[in-house]
Amino acid sequence: MKKTAAFFFCIPFMVLMGMLLSTSLFGQSKLPPEATEVWEPEPRVVTPGTTPSDAPSDAIVLFDGSDLSAWESVNGGEAKWALSDGAMTVVKGTGAIQTRQGFGDCQLHIEWRTPAEVVGEGQGRGNSGIFLQSNYEVQVLDSYNNRTYSNGQAASIYKQHIPLVNACRPPGTWQTYDIIYSAPRFNKDGMVVRPAYVTVIHNGVLVQNHVELRGPTVYIGLPSYKAHADKLPLMLQDHGNPVSYRNIWIREL
């Protein structure tokens, strides 16, 4: 009688040991599929555009070709670039323009066109630039059969990162950048605790793959971080060449 009671008492223990043994022997095969399903949070719904160039439903449209109301001159006052045929074009000497709104982490779509009439060479041909947070330049340049230093050609992170390939279209042709930007993080003492990162897709081609920025873009010398606000304007450069932009939208991340 005692033996039988002990035997029955041991059954749950043996079953448990068997389960543990089979789990360890056969990996996680005994887990139900539901054990690895995560239901929260549920991603909110975003309606994409008809084409990847169209603004999705949650984008902030910075320029749709109709007006420059989202922009101002970095010198103060209205943006003085030319507006025609759904595009805005650098007017030499009027200065850079910047968004009235500041941004941090973002996804940016922007289209640009260097002049059809080729003038100048190297850095002097179709030069402009997209400055993320007013500080970090993704170069805009006519780099179609126009050699310059590699870390200064189109789609370079100016003087920091050479693009993986040259995906430029000919001058006078619209081109796209799709940029994913992660802003730098600073602690309360102004020290950088996480650098900025950027990914750039040029005309559908990956050209910068999550590269680390070493600091703000500088023309001379080496970059180094200086603490700045979490959100800063997007800036477009007046480098003296009549480069055009259109269809600019941004998603805050």
Ligand code: MG
């Ligand atoms: Mg530039």
